[in-house]
Structure formats: structure tokens, C-alpha cells
Amino acid sequence: MDTLIYSVIFGSIGFGYFIYGKKQQRMVPFIAGLGLCVFPYFISNLYAMVIVGIILTAAPWVLKE
Numbered sequence: 001m002d003t004l005i006y007s008v009i010f011g012s013i014g015f016g017y018f019i020y021g022k023k024q025q026r027m028v029p030f031i032a033g034l035g036l037c038v039f040p041y042f043i044s045n046l047y048a049m050v051i052v053g054i055i056l057t058a059a060p061w062v063l064k065e
Helices: 002-024 027-041 046-062
Strands: none
């Protein structure tokens, strides 16, 4: 149940990053958004999911273009 909640949260953040990156033509938010939308399908461990999600969520803030 917890993995489903975190999947929805990170997917929503990823969708926002994806749309932002596409409209502004910025690659880092675009790729981070794609990654946030897709990675919950491949990671089933809750702790690994949260760690990867936090890293991908912070990537556009850390890696400025």
C-alpha cells in the first residue's frame, strides 16, 4: 500500500517536471520527469523507491543547465 502512494506522489511530480521541461525546452527537468514517471514500475522496495525518487526530484535543482 505504501509503495502505491509513493508511486502516485513521484509520478505526479514527474508529470509536472515533464510538462515544464517540454514547454521550456530544458533537458534536465524533462529527463527527470520521465524518470520519475517510469521508475516506480521497476523498483518494488519502498526504501529504494523513496531514495531514487528523492534523487530524481532534486536533480533539476542541483543540475542547472
